[in-house]
Amino acid sequence: MNMARLMLRRGFNVAEGVLGQVFPPAWNPMLNLGALGFFFYWIITVSGIYIYIFFDTGVLNAYASIEYMTHEQWYLAGIMRSFHRYASDALILVMMLHLLREFARDRYRGVRWFSWVTGVPIMVMVFVAGISGYWLVWDKLAQYIAIVSTEWLDMLPIFGEPIARNFLSPDALESRFFTLMIFMHIAIPLIALVILWVHLQRVAKPRINPPRGLAISVFAALIALSLVHPALSQAPADLAVVPGKVGLDWFYLPLFPALETLPGSLTWGMSACLLAIMIAMPWLPPLKRARPAAVDLANCNGCARCFHDCPYNAISMVARSDGTAFEREPAVNPDLCVSCGLCAGACPTSMPFRRLSELSPGIDLPDRTMAQLRDLTETAARNLTGTERIMVFGCDTGPDLAEVSSKSVGVVPLVCIGQLPPAFIDYVLSRNLADGVVLTGCRENSCNARCGIEWTNSRLAGERDPHLRARVPRDLLRTAWVGATGGRQLHHALQALVRELKDADVDVRPAPAVKCPPTACEAVDA
Amino acid sequence: MRRYLRYTGQFAFFLLIAAFIGYFSNQPVYQQTPDGMAQIKLSFAHGAARKVDCRKLSSKEIARLPANERRPNTCARERIPVHIQLMLDGELLYDAQLQATGLSQDGPARTYRKLIVPAGPHTIVARLRDTKRGSGFDYEAERQVTLKPFQNLAIDFKADSGGFQFR
Incomplete structure (x- = not known):
């Protein structure tokens, strides 16, 4: 499983990297799979409502009504039909990629089990809704689907009489089955929408709309496809004739030939096993989970920055319990915390300048504390030599920091770049621990902890607390959101910064504030 | 230039x-x-004869029954299997003993079989036994058919309508 995950992760990293060269970070389709899924859902809904107006729900006239839409009213209903079809196919594509990507990035275990498990019925419902939709066209493909699906269902010993007998011969055909299919085709997507809402309950600020530019581009691509290659019906269904050759929609029906040819006990057994494995996956094999963030009330003033910055709704603000004058205190729900450290990065008491008292923020990761982070930074700084010393802060899911580590480049790993309080940058430069700082991590819009890069950019820009102080020379700071495969880009960013430091006519580096060794310094934060 | 390359890349994607x-x-x-x-x-669903014949109840037995359950006969629920044979041009294509459905095996026996055969003229013989007779069949039908390529010939069985139906 680990091998499969690593290979998939590598594949996704490469795909995201390639698309990152072509698209702006916010537009990268690989980083908008969930949002694109929602977008396709709305296209399917709107186009479905329109074609339902012209659709004859009787089994005898259904085919003719769709032919009317396709050929007589091709300019609107025909395009809507194609839209309906292709957006449904695209939904399967992005849904499966979304599922594989979350698996590849190991974002389905631990506290993330809820989103994974609620995603499984959504996936099943999307398939069932799509398959029932093909049924309604009542062409050769619909006949094939109707017969194979009912024969497969008949393999379960729960029906008194084989339901496939409804399609034994032309005179056996009744409209009641058709009515059931129409009901299913409308009801199942509505139920799926409700479960989608549940699916997102543990995600703070979910992105359910793609960026406008990407949405317009996708929309235009679907229109072009609908015009160039409109969705057409196959020959009308005729139960006196077997379908023979049939054009399958391989997005929805790749398993139908297997359902038809393999024994029912095998296909039902495999389906049940696959479903059970999918649902059990968050617990198989068990995840070695880092301890959740812990609150230290002695250093917490209840400012709620951690509450606002948590991307997983794991923190709530509750009434103060320690008798101090502050009104509220954060409470961490360990069942929701992914130990990303964004809360610690947001805490105003995560201040590396503190020396008189222990560096213990109001909220911190027990396994990777701020004090340890400062120790790592100082250790890395002590080993730096040369005149253009650079300190790189990077997250675990970003580029391999060991590849850039050298005598003049120190590296400090973090769970997520959002764990880094901006004060650390100030600390490194003002204490002359290095001559420049580079922050690196996942690709923009692809943060493994969802909001780490966005919060960091906002903090550096002074748009989100805690701000990077104005006294920090921005010329000495670079960000390189390049992802796991972006080692070369990070290397280039480092070289560029080194060149600028060398070439600077005026030394922009601040004079060291304190000349003593870092560990011996007193608190001097102004 | 780089911008146009990006646009081209997006278009290509x-x-x-x-x-x-x-x-x-x-x-x-x-x-x-x-x-x-x-x-x-x-394909058909058909209930065969019961394994044990119905028996007339004596007046004493009827009197012992609750008033709302009194009836003249009593029947065991279990049915015998249906024996079905299908022959194509003298060759046995399908031969099966179909067990009655239901937990008490009191439901109809049922089958649903798809048999792929070469198109062309054929003689089809269908036979079915649904009683306790030791040999022979209770129903038999023979048809001369010319099957076209991809034709679907449905064979159903309805005892009320005289037995096998070729459609």
Whole structure:
């Protein structure tokens, strides 16, 4: 499983990297799979409502009504039909990629089990809704689907009489089955929408709309496809004739030939096993989970920055319990915390300048504390030599920091770049621990902890607390959101910064504030 | 220049995705039935005779029953299997003992079989036994048919309508 995950992760990293060269970070389709899924859902809904107006729900006239839409009213209903079809196919594509990507990035275990498990019925419902939709066209493909699906269902010993007998011969055909299919085709997507809402309950600020530019581009691509290659019906269904050759929609029906040819006990057994494995996956094999963030009330003033910055709704603000004058205190729900450290990065008491008292923020990761982070930074700084010393802060899911580590480049790993309080940058430069700082991590819009890069950019820009102080020379700071495969880009960013430091006519580096060794310094934060 | 390269890349990406979706939405074609073949679909649901014959209840037995359950006969629930045979041009194509359905085996026996056969003229014989007779069949039907390629010939059985139905 680990091998499969690593290979998939590598594949996704490469795909995201390639698309990152072509698209702006916010537009990268690989980083908008969930949002694109929602977008396709709305296209399917709107186009479905329109074609339902012209659709004859009787089994005898259904085919003719769709032919009317396709050929007589091709300019609107025909395009809507194609839209309906292709957006449904695209939904399967992005849904499966979304599922594989979350698996590849190991974002389905631990506290993330809820989103994974609620995603499984959504996936099943999307398939069932799509398959029932093909049924309604009542062409050769619909006949094939109707017969194979009912024969497969008949393999379960729960029906008194084989339901496939409804399609034994032309005179056996009744409209009641058709009515059931129409009901299913409308009801199942509505139920799926409700479960989608549940699916997102543990995600703070979910992105359910793609960026406008990407949405317009996708929309235009679907229109072009609908015009160039409109969705057409196959020959009308005729139960006196077997379908023979049939054009399958391989997005929805790749398993139908297997359902038809393999024994029912095998296909039902495999389906049940696959479903059970999918649902059990968050617990198989068990995840070695880092301890959740812990609150230290002695250093917490209840400012709620951690509450606002948590991307997983794991923190709530509750009434103060320690008798101090502050009104509220954060409470961490360990069942929701992914130990990303964004809360610690947001805490105003995560201040590396503190020396008189222990560096213990109001909220911190027990396994990777701020004090340890400062120790790592100082250790890395002590080993730096040369005149253009650079300190790189990077997250675990970003580029391999060991590849850039050298005598003049120190590296400090973090769970997520959002764990880094901006004060650390100030600390490194003002204490002359290095001559420049580079922050690196996942690709923009692809943060493994969802909001780490966005919060960091906002903090550096002074748009989100805690701000990077104005006294920090921005010329000495670079960000390189390049992802796991972006080692070369990070290397280039480092070289560029080194060149600028060398070439600077005026030394922009601040004079060291304190000349003593870092560990011996007193608190001097102004 | 770099901007135009990016636009070209984006266009190529959407073109590729649209082509991918457009193609796999109905291609490649799947051949469900080989060329030159036809299909015989044999399907029915039929209850055979009961394993133990119904017996008349004596007046004493009837009197012992609760008032709302009194009836003249008593019947065991279990049914015997239905024996079905289908022959094509003198060769046995399908031969099965179909067990009655239901937990008490009191429901109809049922079958649903698809048999792929070469198109062309054939003699089809269908036989069914649903009683406790030791040999022979209770129903038998023979048809001369000429099956066209991809034709679906349905064979149903309805005892009320005289037995086998070829459609």
